[in-house]
Amino acid sequence: MSTRTPTSTVSSATVRTPADLAGVFAGCVRARGLTTDRFTAWTAWETFADFAAVRMRAADGLEADALLYQWGTYHRGGRSQFCLVLSRQVVAAPGEISLVGHDEYLQLDVRLTYDVDPTLTALGRFESSWVQDGERAASGWVAQVSGRPEWPVLSPLRPATVEVTSERV
Numbered sequence: 495m496s497t498r499t500p501t502s503t504v505s506s507a508t509v510r511t512p513a514d515l516a517g518v519f520a521g522c523v524r525a526r527g528l529t530t531d532r533f534t535a536w537t538a539w540e541t542f543a544d545f546a547a548v549r550m551r552a553a554d555g556l557e558a559d560a561l562l563y564q565w566g567t568y569h570r571g572g573r574s575q576f577c578l579v580l581s582r583q584v585v586a587a588p589g590e591i592s593l594v595g596h597d598e599y600l601q602l603d604v605r606l607t608y609d610v611d612p613t614l615t616a617l618g619r620f621e622s623s624w625v626q627d628g629e630r631a632a633s634g635w636v637a638q639v640s641g642r643p644e645w646p647v648l649s650p651l652r653p654a655t656v657e658v659t660s661e662r663v
Contacts, residue, residue: 506549510586512660515600519545519658530604530656535578535648538604538656539563542580543636545602550584559584559626563639565648566619567610576614578648580604583663602660606653614651617644 507518522544523530528537546561562581567574583601608614620642624635 505547509550509584509600512600512602512662515582515584515602516658516660518548518550519602519604519660522548530658533604533606533653533656535606535651535653536645538578538580538606539640539645542582542604543640546582546632546636559632561624561632561635562621563623564619564621565617565644567615570607574610575654576608576610576617578606578608578653586662599663600660601663602658605655605657605659607655607657608651608653613647617647620644 509515509518522541525544526537526541528541550559560583565578567576581601581603583599586598586600622639624632
């Protein structure tokens with residue numbers, strides 16, 4: 495695949511609610527001149543990588559920010575589908591009232607689903623994650639995922655559906 499070129503000019507954001515997290519992602523989508531219904535696997539990944547580069551102002555400590563890249567064939571909604579899922583989980587910013595007595599996490603998922611075919615099934619399953627460790631940026635992990643061998647298979651395919659959800663977890 496081509497070299498990933500970041501387009502987002504947002505370098506940090508404060509997130510207190512799932513809507514805040516979704517708003518930051520939506521800004522990354524707009525910066526690429528896209529809408530989620532035009533996503534391919536690669537454009538979704540490029541946009542997600544832009545989103546991953548935005549520093550989230552949140553509670554201090556390890557695991558304040560985590561990223562997940564996973565794909566495979568799963569049984570969902572009564573049938574098998576190939577799913578590519580990109581997730582980001584962050585601790586809600588200080589000042590948010592916790593209803594459960596501890597830090598609350600916000601999570602955004604980008605889920606692309608495809609009709610199952612032998613080419614996708616042959617890919618198997620894969621999962622990779624990155625967890626914030628002090629000041630270490632996610633850029634190294636993003637570069638690793640960007641160079642993975644499944645991109646030439648996934649990129650030309652149009653997903654059957656694209657879902658972007660954000661919630662408290």
